[in-house]
Amino acid sequence: MKPGLKRAAAWLAGAAVLALCFAAYLRPAFMLDLANRIYLCF
Numbered sequence: 001m002k003p004g005l006k007r008a009a010a011w012l013a014g015a016a017v018l019a020l021c022f023a024a025y026l027r028p029a030f031m032l033d034l035a036n037r038i039y040l041c042f
Contacts, residue, residue: 024031 020031
């Protein structure tokens with residue numbers, strides 16, 4: 001994998017995490033339900 005591609009993937013992953021954090025403030029019930037579903041898969 002090229003270094004530039006790794007860097008872009010890291011930025012994209014960070015942006016996705018931040019977007020999920022902001023979504024948690026906008027729709028807390030949905031995010032709680034999603035977290036519970038992910039937790040129950042483990």
